[in-house]
Every structure is written in C-alpha cells, then in structure tokens.
Amino acid sequence: xxxxxxxxxxxxxxxxxxxxxxxxxxxxxxxxxxxxxxxxxxxxxxxxxxxxxxxxxxxxxxxxxxxxxxxxxxxxxxxxxxxxxxxxxxxxxxxxxxxxxxxxxxxxxxxxxxxxxxxxxxxxxxxxxxxxxxxxxxxxxxxxxxxxxxxxxxxxxxxxxxxxxxxxxxxxxxxxxxxxxxxxxxxxxxxxxxxxxxxxxxxxxxxxxxxxxxxxxxxxxxxxxxxxxxxxxxxxxxxxxxxxxxxxxxxxxxxxxxxxxxxxxxxxxxxxxxxxxxxxxxxxxxxxxxxxxxxxxxxxxxxxxxxxxxxxxxxxxxxxxxxxxxxxxxxxxxxxxxxxxxxxxxxxxxxxxxxxxxxxxxxxxxxxxxxxxxxxxxxxxxxxxxxxxxxxxxxxxxxxxxxxxxxxxxxxxxxxxxxxxxxxxxxxxxxxxxxxxxxxxxxxxxxxxxxxxxxxxxxxxxxxxxxxxxxxxx
Amino acid sequence: xxxxxxxxxxxxxxxxxxxxxxxxxxxxxxxxxxxxxxxxxxxxxxxxxxxxxxxxxxxxxxxxxxxxxxxxxxxxxxxxxxxxxxxxxxxxxxxxxxxxxxxxxxxxxxxxxxxxxxxxxxxxxxxxxxxxxxxxxxxxxxxxxxxxxxxxxxxxxxxxxxxxxxxxxxxxxxxxxxxxxxxxxxxxxxxxxxxxxxxxxxxxxxxxxxxxxxxxxxxxxxxxxxxxxxxxxxxxxxxxxxxxxxxxxxxxxxxxxxxxxxxxxxxxxxxxxxxxxxxxxxxxxxxxxxx
Numbered sequence: 001x002x003x004x005x006x007x008x009x010x011x012x013x014x015x016x017x018x019x020x021x022x023x024x025x026x027x028x029x030x031x032x033x034x035x036x037x038x039x040x041x042x043x044x045x046x047x048x049x050x051x052x053x054x055x056x057x058x059x060x061x062x063x064x065x066x067x068x069x070x071x072x073x074x075x076x077x078x079x080x081x082x083x084x085x086x087x088x089x090x091x092x093x094x095x096x097x098x099x100x101x102x103x104x105x106x107x108x109x110x111x112x113x114x115x116x117x118x119x120x121x122x123x124x125x126x127x128x129x130x131x132x133x134x135x136x137x138x139x140x141x142x143x144x145x146x147x148x149x150x151x152x153x154x155x156x157x158x159x160x161x162x163x164x165x166x167x168x169x170x171x172x173x174x175x176x177x178x179x180x181x182x183x184x185x186x187x188x189x190x191x192x193x194x195x196x197x198x199x200x201x202x203x204x205x206x207x208x209x210x211x212x213x214x215x216x217x218x219x220x221x222x223x224x225x226x227x228x229x230x231x232x233x234x235x236x237x238x239x240x241x242x243x244x245x246x247x248x249x250x251x252x253x254x255x256x257x258x259x260x261x262x263x264x265x266x267x268x269x270x271x272x273x274x275x276x277x278x279x280x281x282x283x284x285x286x287x288x289x290x291x292x293x294x295x296x297x298x299x300x301x302x303x304x305x306x307x308x309x310x311x312x313x314x315x316x317x318x319x320x321x322x323x324x325x326x327x328x329x330x331x332x333x334x335x336x337x338x339x340x341x342x343x344x345x346x347x348x349x350x351x352x353x354x355x356x357x358x359x360x361x362x363x364x365x366x367x368x369x370x371x372x373x374x375x376x377x378x379x380x381x382x383x384x385x386x387x388x389x390x391x392x393x394x395x396x397x398x399x400x401x402x403x404x405x406x407x408x409x410x411x412x413x414x415x416x417x418x419x420x421x422x423x424x425x426x427x428x429x430x431x432x433x434x435x436x437x438x439x440x441x442x443x444x445x446x447x448x449x450x451x452x453x454x455x456x457x458x459x460x461x462x463x464x465x466x467x468x469x470x471x472x473x474x
Numbered sequence: 475x476x477x478x479x480x481x482x483x484x485x486x487x488x489x490x491x492x493x494x495x496x497x498x499x500x501x502x503x504x505x506x507x508x509x510x511x512x513x514x515x516x517x518x519x520x521x522x523x524x525x526x527x528x529x530x531x532x533x534x535x536x537x538x539x540x541x542x543x544x545x546x547x548x549x550x551x552x553x554x555x556x557x558x559x560x561x562x563x564x565x566x567x568x569x570x571x572x573x574x575x576x577x578x579x580x581x582x583x584x585x586x587x588x589x590x591x592x593x594x595x596x597x598x599x600x601x602x603x604x605x606x607x608x609x610x611x612x613x614x615x616x617x618x619x620x621x622x623x624x625x626x627x628x629x630x631x632x633x634x635x636x637x638x639x640x641x642x643x644x645x646x647x648x649x650x651x652x653x654x655x656x657x658x659x660x661x662x663x664x665x666x667x668x669x670x671x672x673x674x675x676x677x678x679x680x681x682x683x684x685x686x687x688x689x690x691x692x693x694x695x696x697x698x699x700x701x702x703x704x705x706x707x708x709x710x711x712x713x714x715x716x717x718x719x720x721x722x723x724x725x726x727x728x729x730x731x732x733x734x735x736x737x738x739x740x741x742x743x744x745x746x747x748x749x750x751x752x753x754x755x756x757x758x759x760x761x762x763x764x765x
Contacts, residue, residue: 003740007629007632007740010629010630010740013744014630014744015599108524108527113531113532114532149518149521152521152525153521153524156525156528157529157532157534160534161534323524324520325520328520431521434518434521435524435525438526439529439537440511440538440540440541441537
C-alpha cells in the first residue's frame with residue numbers, strides 16, 4: 001500500500017483507537033457465553049454498557065452517535081422490541097432535561113449576569129475570603145434551582161473581570177492563585193448546590209425517575225429539598241476552607257478591582273419588563289415544581305415555562321434551537337434507557353452480586369463499607385463520564401447493593417445522586433467544571449489539587465448524613 | 475517559505491515563539507503563529523458557547539484571543555511586526571474562518587507576513603489540518619509533555635519539525651546525526667543552513683553500530699566537505715553503541731540535535747515507533763526532525 005493511502009488510514013486508526021477498542025470489547029463479549037446466573041439478554045446489556053462507557057469517556061464519536069448506538073444495539077441484541085426501546089428513551093426525566101436546557105437559553109438570553117455581579121460586590125466587600133464566600137453562595141443557591149451550566153456561564157464573566165482587573169492593577173503573577181480560587185468557587189459551588197432541589201440538575205430528575213420505575217416511590221419537590229438541601233449547606237464551610245488552603249492569591253484585598261467591577265456593573269437601572277417576565281416565567285415553573293410535581297412531574301413545569309417564554313417573545317425558537325445541545329438530550333435519554341434495560345434484564349442485579357461476592361470474600365460485606373463502595377464508584381464514574389450518564393448506569397446497581405445491606409431506597413438514592421454530583425477531580429466531570437476550564441485560566445492538575453480534598457469531605461458528609469439526618473427522617 | 479509556530483499559553487509560549495522567529499528569520503520565511511484551543515468537550519460545547527457569549531458581552535477576550543494578543547505584543551516588542559505611525563502594520567484584524575481558523579494578519583520587515591491563527595479542537599488533528607491547508611515547510615512546537623502527541627505529530631503531520639525545549643537557551647551548537655535515517659542528507663542541508671544563518675557550529679555524529687571506525691569516518695566525508703565549503707565550524711564524533719542512547723548522551727544539554735525522519739515503513743513506525751521519535755521524546759534539548 002502506498003504511503004499516500006496508508007498514512008490517512010493509520011491516522012484514522014490512531015484517532016479512532018477508542019472506537020476500535022470499544023468495538024473489539026463488544027465483539028469479544030458477544031462470543032463469550034453469559035456467566036452463570038445471568039441471562040443472555042442481560043449479558044448483551046452488559047456488553048452494550050461496556051462499549052458505551054468506553055465511548056463516553058474517550059469521546060471518539062459525537063454524543064448523538066453514541067446515543068444512536070445504544071438504541072441500535074438494544075434492538076439488534078434483542079434487549080427489547082423497537083417500540084419498547086423507543087418508549088424507554090422518553091421519560092419525565094428526559095422532558096425535564098429538555099425543558100431545563102431550554103430555560104437555560106431563556107435565562108442566558110437576558111442580562112442577569114451584570115445584576116448578579118453587582119449583587120456580589122455589594123454584599124461581599126473587598127476581602128478575598130468574603131468574595132470567595134459570595135461566589136460560592138451565589139453559585140450554589142442559583143445552581144440549586146436552575147441548571148449548573150447556566151449558572152457557570154453567567155458567573156464566569158464576573159470572575160474573569162475581577163481577575164483581569166487585578167492583573168491590570170498588580171501584574172499577571174498576582175492572578176495565579178486568584179483565578180483558581182474564584183473559578184473553583186463557581187464550579188464547586190454549583191456541584192454542592194445542584195443537589196439542593198430536583199430542578200438543580202438532570203441527575204436529580206434521573207434519580208426521581210429511578211425511584212418511580214424501580215420502587216413506585218413518588219418524590220415531591222419539597223420532600224427532596226428537606227433531604228438534600230442540608231447536605232449542600234454542610235459542605236459550605238469546608239469548601240471555603242479547602243479553596244483558601246489550596247490556592248493562595250498574593251493579595252488578600254481586592255479593593256481596587258472591586259471598585260472597578262462596581263463601576264462596570266452599577267449602571268443597570270431598574271429591572272426591565274423583559275427581565276420581570278423572565279423572572280415571572282421561572283416563578284411559574286418553580287411554583288408548579290413545588291406544588292404539583294407529584295402530579296405533573298418535573299418536566300412539564302419546565303416545558304410550560306419555556307412555552308410561556310416563547311409566547312411572551314422572551315426568546316425565539318432559533319435561539320433555543322441553537323442554544324440547546326441536542327446531543328446531551330440524546331445521551332441522557334439513551335443512558336436512562338440503558339439503565340432501565342440494566343434493571344429489567346437482571347444485568348444490574350448480577351453486577352451487584354459480583355461486587356457483593358468480592359466483598360464477602362474479603363470479609364468486608366458490611367453496610368459501612370458498601371456505602372463507601374457505592375459513593376466512591378459513583379464518584380469515579382461521574383468524574384469520567386459526567387454525572388447524568390454515570391448515575392443512569394450506576395444507579396440501578398447501587399440500589400441493589402444498598403438494599404442487601406439494609407439501606408432503604410430513599411437513602412440509597414440520595415447517597416448515589418449526591419455522589420454523582422461530586423465529580424470534582426476532572427475537567428469533564430461536570431458542565432460547570434468544563435465551563436470554568438474553558439476560560440483558559442486553569443490547569444487540569446488544579447482539579448486534582450482541590451478535588452481530592454473535596455472528594456474526601458463529601459464522602460465523610462455522605463456518611464454523616466446517612467447515620468444522622470437521613471436516619472432521623474426515615 | 476512559511477513556518478508554522480504552535481504555541482500554548484504563558485511564558486513558555488514566548489520561548490517557543492522566540493526560537494521559531496530566530497529560525498524563520500534565518501530562512502527568510504514567513505510565519506504563522508497558531509494556538510489550538512483544546513478546552514472543549516463535545517458534551518458541553520453549547521454550555522461553553524454560553525460562557526464565551528457572556529465573556530464577549532462583557533468585552534472579555536476569548537482565552538485563545540488573549541494568547542494571540544500576548545504573542546502579537548511580544549512580536550511587536552522584538553521588532554518582528556512592523557511599527558507604523560498609526561500603530562502596528564496590520565493587513566487585517568482578527569476575523570473568523572480564514573482557511574479554517576480565526577486569523578489576524580500583520581506585516582513585518584525581515585519576516586514579511588505574520589499570521590496569528592486560532593483553531594479549536596484536538597491538538598494533533600488541528601495541526602494536521604492547518605498543515606494540509608496551508609502547506610507549511612516547517613512546524614515549530616514547544617516541548618510537548620504528552621509523548622503520544624509527539625509521536626502522532628511527527629508521524630502524521632507532513633512537515634519537518636523543530637521541537638523547542640523551553641527550558642533551554644535559543645538554538646546554539648548543532649549536532650547532526652548522520653546515521654539515523656535515510657533522510658539524513660536533507661537533515662544535513664537543513665542543519666547547515668541553520669548553522670550558517672545563526673553562525674553556530676555543527677558537529678557531525680556517526681554512531682557505528684556495525685561499522686569499523688574507518689568506515690564510519692568515510693561515511694561522513696561528504697557531510698564534512700559540505701560544511702567545510704560552507705565555512706561552518708565542525709568536528710566529527712565517531713561513537714559506537716546503541717544509536718538513540720549515544721545521541722542523547724553526546725547531545726545532552728550541549729547541542730541542539732538535527733536528525734532526519736525515519737524512512738521505516740509507516741506501518742512499522744505506527745506499531746514500533748522510530749529512532750527520531752525516541753530521540754524527541756527523551757531529549758533534554760531542542761531537536762530538529764527533517765523530512
């Protein structure tokens with residue numbers, strides 16, 4: 001073969017090596033007979049899941065292609081009929097994901113970011129600790145109600161403006177500690193806040209969907225807040241402390257930068273009619289979530305809000321169409337579908353049994369150990385795949401392991417969804433983490449520096465909640 | 475001629491830039507300075523677009539544009555971009571989609587055309603597309619920590635490479651490795667041109683694996699003659715042993731290494747690598763790989 005042909009072929013192989021590895025894994029597993037205790041169809045689901053994990057982590061294909069792969073393989077492997085597979089793609093969780101991504105476009109379309117910046121600089125003063133607290137609080141509170149990608153996008157220019165002002169006043173070197181401090185305040189603030197309410201993120205909707213499908217358990221908006229919000233609040237002092245101990249800005253006072261930010265954001269005037277209407281539309285969704293989510297779910301309120309936003313001309317369809325990453329919707333829908341198949345075919349139970357057998361052999365099959373196993377495994381998958389797909393795949397297995405060591409489904413669900421939120425250690429673990437990284441101000445090693453400490457804290461707090469507050473609520 | 479200089483961010487990028495400019499000047503070549511923004515993950519591309527939209531509403535630069543601005547300021551400071559009464563001699567401001575990249579184009583004197591280019595995506599993929607689009611003669615990159623990327627670039631990007639070690643001073647004495655590959659002749663010509671332009675010496679290294687010292691000496695006679703005629707100071711170093719180890723040992727931090735790209739079959743290079751790639755991956759100095 002001539003070089004002209006061979007080089008592009010080898011380059012394609014090199015670029016798509018993970019696609020080829022996924023295909024190879026799939027082919028090998030196809031010809032290996034199912035292990036004892038697992039049906040052939042369950043084995044096929046594990047086959048698909050193995051390939052999908054490789055594809056999502058390495059991203060050799062666009063996300064929608066991976067979603068299509070899940071649908072195609074489920075039908076070809078006989079996991080379900082075409083109609084059955086298609087129907088497993090759509091659920092309230094998926095409607096919620098569509099609605100919240102659309103709502104994000106509506107909110108980003110308005111100029112709320114400057115008002116937020118003004119609010120932060122008004123309430124926090126000029127000390128670095130208080131500014132960090134301000135960033136964490138605002139990010140966490142907002143992320144508990146709207147998607148973290150919206151919050152991170154809106155907060156990013158506020159942080160970058162402060163960093164630039166400090167650079168201009170005091171030189172570039174001074175921003176070396178400040179940039180990670182403020183940007184992780186946003187990303188980690190989002191991570192701890194997003195668990196607060198069901199509308200904080202797609203993973204929350206996925207968990208509600210899992211409870212509903214697996215245990216016929218209805219979770220209301222208010223009940224969720226009662227369980228989850230305290231965990232976010234508990235994280236706050238630890239997060240501030242860890243960030244301050246990990247990143248050291250040269251100057252503890254940002255007075256001049258804050259004055260410039262105040263000047264830049266002070267001429268906002270009062271809220272305009274568009275902004276009032278945007279708040280009103282979001283208020284409608286919030287009202288419906290709180291009072292009617294047990295009847296109409298989480299997705300429909302979000303869709304009603306989007307419908308109103310379009311009816312009131314707050315946003316045009318072309319903006320929504322361009323702003324929503326339909327690939328994300330597809331991948332969430334498909335991993336939820338795969339999670340359902342995991343459960344229905346017994347694959348989830350088999351994986352859970354294997355893990356339990358291993359810990360039995362090690363003499364470690366105790367509740368206290370298995371909580372750690374569930375939390376750390378979920379965190380690991382979330383760091384590698386992003387929290388939504390990780391939860392959809394790990395969730396059904398985690399429920400079975402938890403049930404077998406005497407943990408009720410609600411507590412098991414909150415432990416797992418919380419762990420999936422705490423993907424601090426990688427750039428790709430969460431949208432907020434990726435957005436702040438896209439500013440070019442962070443190194444991937446920064447995520448490990450702060451992320452390892454935060455992971456330990458979150459793990460301990462999950463244990464604390466399990467044996468105190470959640471035990472009391474049950 | 476046109477050289478592509480790939481930079482990352484921060485002070486090391488300026489070292490790469492200075493090293494690249496030094497060599498481009500010696501060849502009278504135009505330069506394109508390119509930054510590849512690798513910060514995107516497909517899953518979050520829309521969210522990142524939101525963030526970028528907000529940054530631009532606040533009149534904050536795209537991070538890649540910031541790096542290009544720093545490069546522009548540095549190039550103006552060291553006299554590469556021409557200063558006019560009205561500012562820098564700019565052909566066109568930053569604009570999107572100029573042959574697949576954002577581009578800001580300036581004029582200079584010794585180097586006539588200076589393009590600042592920004593691409594988004596995977597590093598190797600974007601450098602490969604850039605080289606395919608604009609047909610550069612040489613690609614200059616800073617030391618890349620990821621060995622896989624170094625291998626991919628050298629194998630799949632169709633230009634000669636200069637890999638700048640950012641911890642070292644600019645190109646100093648050259649060490650021409652005569653026996654590393656069949657492209658050694660091209661490496662000799664290229665190295666000689668660099669040595670002549672920079673007024674440095676270029677010593678000739680021959681590692682005799684299966685030759686006697688006399689045969690090795692004979693094998694480098696043509697190279698010696700060429701350097702002598704070109705007035706380039708040189709010495710011949712004959713060594714025996716394993717080629718890569720000897721090159722690294724002799725070069726250490728004293729020389730910039732000049733080697734020809736491997737002429738092994740593409741498949742063998744893909745599966746087993748090659749000596750030039752091993753040298754690049756392990757060298758503690760600048761390396762010039764000539765194709």
